[in-house]
Amino acid sequence: MKHYRKELWFSTSSRRKLINITADINNCLKESLIKEGLLLCNAMHITSSVFINDDESGLHQDFEIWLEKLAPEKPYSRYHHNSFEDNADAHLKRTIMGREVVVAITEGRLDFGPWEQIFYGEFDGKRKKRVLVKITGT
Numbered sequence: 001m002k003h004y005r006k007e008l009w010f011s012t013s014s015r016r017k018l019i020n021i022t023a024d025i026n027n028c029l030k031e032s033l034i035k036e037g038l039l040l041c042n043a044m045h046i047t048s049s050v051f052i053n054d055d056e057s058g059l060h061q062d063f064e065i066w067l068e069k070l071a072p073e074k075p076y077s078r079y080h081h082n083s084f085e086d087n088a089d090a091h092l093k094r095t096i097m098g099r100e101v102v103v104a105i106t107e108g109r110l111d112f113g114p115w116e117q118i119f120y121g122e123f124d125g126k127r128k129k130r131v132l133v134k135i136t137g138t
């Protein structure tokens with residue numbers, strides 16, 4: 001059994017951003033030399049997400065509108081958490097978009113359905129944040 005671990009760093013110029021990290025994850029998989037197994041990818045922060053969905057710009061706008069409806073960023077005063085921070089909305093958005101994904105590795109490839117792509121979802125950016133990639137297998 002082989003084990004691989006890597007941290008990927010992201011720093012967005014805006015507070016919220018969705019980044020397709022599938023190519024980065026593929027590079028990790030190549031580096032790991034693992035052909036059969038499981039890949040875990042998780043955000044290491046409680047105000048960002050890793051999730052799988054379609055790389056389609058209309059859908060990404062829909063996510064932004066939907067998340068802002070569920071947990072609007074402003075007014076900051078609407079949240080109890082914001083008595084000492086201003087990122088309550090980011091905690092809530094992260095929770096609904098998820099912490100991690102697990103992908104099967106088959107014949108050295110991410111064993112995806114036709115439109116699946118891996119995204120980093122930033123909800124409280126403008127600083128350096130990490131994603132963990134862990135791969136185990138043979």
Ligand code: ZN
Pocket residue numbers: 081085086087088091
């Ligand atoms: Zn907070």
